[in-house]
Amino acid sequence: MNYSKQRTIAEECTLEGVGVHSGENASLTMKPSEVGGISFRRVDMDGSPEIPANLESVVGTDHGTSLGSGSATVLTVEHVMAALGVAGIDHVILELSGCELPILDGSFRSYLDAISEAGIVELDAPAEVVRVQKTLAVNVPTGASYVATPSENLRISATIDFEHPDIGRQFGSFDISEEVFRREIAPARTFGFHEDAEELRARGLAQGASLDNTIVLDANGVINDGLRFGDEFLRHKVGDLIGDLALIGGRLEGHIVSERPSHEGNIALARKLND
Template sequence: MREQTLKKAVEVVGIGLHKGVPVKMRLEPLPENSGIHFFRNDVGVNIPLKPESVVDTTMATVIAKDGYRVSTIEHLLSAVHSYGIDNLRIVLDNEEVPIMDGSSIGYCMLLEEAGIEQQNSNKKILRIKKPIEVKDNDKFVRLEPNKECIFDFSIHFPHPAIGTQKYKFHFSTKNYKEEIARARTFGFLKEVQYLRSKGLALGGSLDNAIVLNENGILNQGGLRYKEEFVRHKILDAIGDMSLLGIPLLGAYISYAGSHKLNHLLTKKLLSEDKSYEIMELGDIEQTYDYAYERI
């Protein structure tokens, strides 16, 4: 399989989840071997997608260059990665990606509107060769060798609507759209005042997040999936791991993982070159051609 970009540019206007400011986003094709870049056209700053660009992981993944930030990139990147897009320019006129409805399904629709174009260079992947892990007490994120790309996630919240949830996701574009993309971010009503005092969740509402009080869910329509909370954690993890800049072949396993732990895992992996190898997709065409099914 070859590298991919968009067939045409597409635009959307929305608000940021944490800053609550209006933002216009334009997705533009890039030539092969360009990678993924964020461009703040209000300040003229280009930020390449790589672990070194990450400056904050509090409630969202934030990248920056020369003091100019782009926040809450993980939902968009989750969709971009899951549609097999290697080369892309994401143009923003403010510091946060639009939150849409709190999931990634809106981004999936935007990518389908643009269309996917195959390019000339072979797609490369990063194959995990030996286990690698980052821990924080009982919380952990781990990568293990596997012939498939798998995300296996567990969470526990002492809340009647969540409790213990587990989900094992076998990656493909089709599976992503059906099983993961509609899972929304979530938060607790009792924490909203504190978050807003820290300049976070200023754009949050029942239209773009699952909101929980002490007893249950405030959203009138309820949940989209039985395990929507842990499925959203997988959505986040796919986006965070895309900062590797290359598709991953292996098993991602986590208990109570976070943006912070995911970032530390990408840094640790890239610092230990015996833990992985870079392969051209042509070497294992049958394994990975299935993963990026055409929608």
């Protein structure tokens, strides 16, 4: 992601689908912009209120990262933010009709493909770079922990640990570039456990989850027809981390080592890096 200039997309592109938590249909249109950063625009609401895609707008991290401004909110932004981040997009207007981003197939791939198909325009202004200057650590009470150290590029090393035997303890380390992300991370889908479905739906979550957009595990294993990677669960968590860190803005340079990353922890780390 060593793009020296700021960038936007060349043409509009639209993606449509259901929100994994809301269960509501939504349409997202990405529009080029040369200034203003990345911003969501709720075109289904009176006045089309805008929500800047930054850390100040974060209003929730329960099973996804949500942004809000006033009465307007946008749920589950991490997939599109990861794709925009690795593509080096600094300015774009994201017009959303609906309260939540489409989950599509549960991975990051469709968002990255749409950005690539729209094309990239390099702008005159130099890209902003956020560099990890010294070692720092972040821990959250729910168990996620992070250490960030200086590095010339963005590297993510992560470990996840689940009791389910089909997941267990998984570790991976990735030097993040658009090419590596496209090949190693983007196809990885979100996942959940069948035993949690009733409780999540009672809380208004997972209303749109299905085998078409979520890897579902029960006591016997993965219900879906196989995995895209043996460690697809880990890779998806790495993608979520990249998407949450993209809310910092600019190009992040550093080595992030994470144990049991979560959206809550990811945002806590992003805020620490942004201090």
